[in-house]
Amino acid sequence: MKTVKILICVVLSALAFAACSDTETYADQKKKERSAINRYIANQKIKVISEEQFFAQDTTTDVSKNEYVLFESNGVYMQIVRKGCGEKIEEGESTTVLCRFNEYNLIESDTTLQLTNIYQYAWLVDKMNVRNTSGTFTASFDTSSSLMYTRYGTAAVPSGWLVPLRYVNIGRPTNEGDEVAKVNLIVPHSEGQDDAARYVYPCRYEITFERGR
Template identity: 55%
Template structure:
């Protein structure tokens, strides 16, 4: 499984780097990234709303209108599909969070990585998340993380933590319980180590559940 994961990620990295000429500047790469994000927004018919409107709507996005809120300080776009059962991680608390995800490379518009399908489905990504006075930090558990297997880093992408103040991190305790579910467009500087190095944006579909 690890060999297949490694090959998939290496292929994506090679494709990303091969699209850059030797004379391309970092500004050129950022422009290409922004163009890829804009193209994805247009292709998917995404309705971008401001943080002000998001707040007025009770920190929710209307999925019937395909709304995504843009956080101007990070460049991350977020759609809350389901707020989920349970409470947010409290200030001063450290919680184990279990994640299911699918990642698309927006520069290539291709599926890049997932722990929801086939051979990867047996492993749920586990991360430890700490809320320090409203600032969230997190790390993957190397023994239970497809993200770690692929990218060889315990650092959780900063973009993954953007939803934390707005969604419940609970457990499925009854038929009425629901996992928090978000979709994120994450620019390279808020992404994982490969995205940052190759300067490509990612789209993540994520669910969160409180672990033991």
């Protein structure tokens, strides 16, 4: 029954965006996406920093200043809220990463949840199978444990989700005070999930990353 409800939401979302795409060109959709991103950045008083500044700050973002780093090559904005316990995924390593997330469609609303396994579907932790090959991360969702797969019908992990993996630790809390990595992302359609790519809309995410057993 839970899966059926998710699929119904997918169909309704697809119909809504299909109606828009009948009257909008791809260029129009990209302009609308850019406007939505810019509006969110302005409304939230986000301070966008360059990659150069990000690296000069030892790959950190100052949360007190609401800093986000913009990666020019893909258009993803990232704020590292917590670097997390444990270690980074090493080159040549394959591991399981557990994710909890909130997803928002920035064109529809920057405060209304589109998908979440924190406040809803908490029983379904998204499990990613991740590999680091010479600094390039690839990943797929475990189809038996993924709300993203259930909702969007593909095991492909959005490219935007992989961006933080170079910079955060992926561990499991073992000592008092240990916390898993947490990031905030603004992801354009080109780096997003299948629905966002198809209908050209940006998403923002709040995501935690924890190493699987």
